[in-house]
Amino acid sequence: xxxxxxxxxxxxxxxxxxxxxxxxxxxxxxxxxxxxxxxxxxxxxxxxxxxxxxxxxxxxxxxxxxxxxxxxxxxxxxxxxxxxxxxxxxxxxxxxxxxxxxxxxxxxxxxxxxxx
Numbered sequence: 813x814x815x816x817x818x819x820x821x822x823x824x825x826x827x828x829x830x831x832x833x834x835x836x837x838x839x840x841x842x843x844x845x846x847x848x849x850x851x852x853x854x855x856x857x858x859x860x861x862x863x864x865x866x867x868x869x870x871x872x873x874x875x876x877x878x879x880x881x882x883x884x885x886x887x888x889x890x891x892x893x894x895x896x897x898x899x900x901x902x903x904x905x906x907x908x909x910x911x912x913x914x915x916x917x918x919x920x921x922x923x924x925x926x927x928x
Contacts, residue, residue: 838917845913852909856901863894867902 850869857864862882866875876898882891 841917845917849910849913854902854905856898858894858897863898865898865902867906869906
């Protein structure tokens with residue numbers, strides 16, 4: 813009777829073992845890149861440098877610098893907008909770095925449907 817399923821000559825086990833090693837290697841690399849990202853800082857500015865936000869890779873604000881000339885009690889809304897813009901720029905840079913790192917790891921295959 814013929815054997816059904818699997819690979820002839822036991823080749824399936826060898827391929828599975830190799831695949832597991834590749835997955836484990838990718839997991840290690842992802843962990844290393846995540847740690848590097850978390851230890852990085854991302855700077856966003858707005859208003860020609862009037863507002864600067866420094867964010868960590870953990871998405872925590874490390875510092876906020878506001879130049880005195882943009883502090884106008886008559887126009888608080890403008891200052892709020894500048895802070896938001898600087899924050900969003902820092903976050904965008906973090907996201908770009910994260911996506912770039914992931915793309916290098918996965919060979920441009922994307923994020924595997926949100927798994928990573």
